[in-house]
Amino acid sequence: MSLHRRDVVKTLLAERGELLVVAGLGSTAWDCTAAGDHDLTFPLWGAMGCAAVIGLGLALAQPKRRVLVITGDGEMLMGLGSLATIGVQKPANLSVVVIDNERYGETGMQTTHTASGVDLAGIARAAGFASAVLVRDTAGVAALRKVVHAAAGPNFAQVKVAAEKIPLVLPPREGVLLKNRFRAALLGAGAALE
């Protein structure tokens, strides 16, 4: 039985503690919001292809915090080079999870490269990630949650989910608001004065 994206993201973000989250544009941003809008989630409304490297910058700046990038297969495909860049830097506190429905979900459900077998986990492994797994079932998702919260990274997972159209659950849109609330929650109110 296929996994459902909202269940996967809800499981990964349950009792998230001090986890810092970057959500790729489109469906994964809606998934993260459906799991609970949070000051320490930075949802993207653009910059397609940049989610993983935003996570890298955050992980380097905050080496004592766990950082999770949750993005889609289309978004990850646009920034494949960033897997190589992360593989060089090897941040132990970073995980990149691709919610892979093999579709461009916001533009009419056209198939992406992963529908034709492009192996994102294999690419991440070859780029030097400490772990890179393909997840297809709930046991795999539970194991992935532990990796995201505790295992030395960089970790990568490609989670195959059903291609389904589900209701939009939108986070705030304004970039300055999203940036400032994240920095205030992480760095304190004084961050706005820097």
Add this chain to the structure above:
Amino acid sequence: MDWPLAVHQVLSQHRIGVVGYVPDAGHKRLIELCQADARMRCVVLSTEEEGVGLAAGAWLGGERSVLLMQSSGVGNIVNALAMVRECRFPLTLIVTMRGENGEFNPWQVPMGQATGEVLRAMGTVVHQVHAAADVAAQVEASLRIAHGSYCAAAVLIGQRVIGIKSFQEQANQ
């Protein structure tokens, strides 16, 4: 005039912790100075666009950064600059110019000639530098305006400063 040394001092004074770069011959010495500085995390990028994301993530985490690149790379960051503008991320670009002032490679000329215009179209404050003695001061000005006004600022270091005229000279550097 050892402008890379002066620029490195400015970066250090401004507590730059992350240096993203796509190598360019003109940036060779500055990259080496940053790599030798234990307080700077140098991140080699596969494309300049990654550097914009890197800088945004670093700033979310409270760290200042700069991005070193060649003018051709400006063409690779245009859409990512939309995020910088919408979120008002501070971003400092140190760009070595190609495609101007005696360029030998015609494929460099279109992007080199459009670099300033493309950056300005996306809301970036642009500082042009044509003399080695001015580079560090303009980098400092860019850092100040980027962090003071929460915007993207670029220093375009002219080809007269870099002084490379042929592939052979580049290979010998």
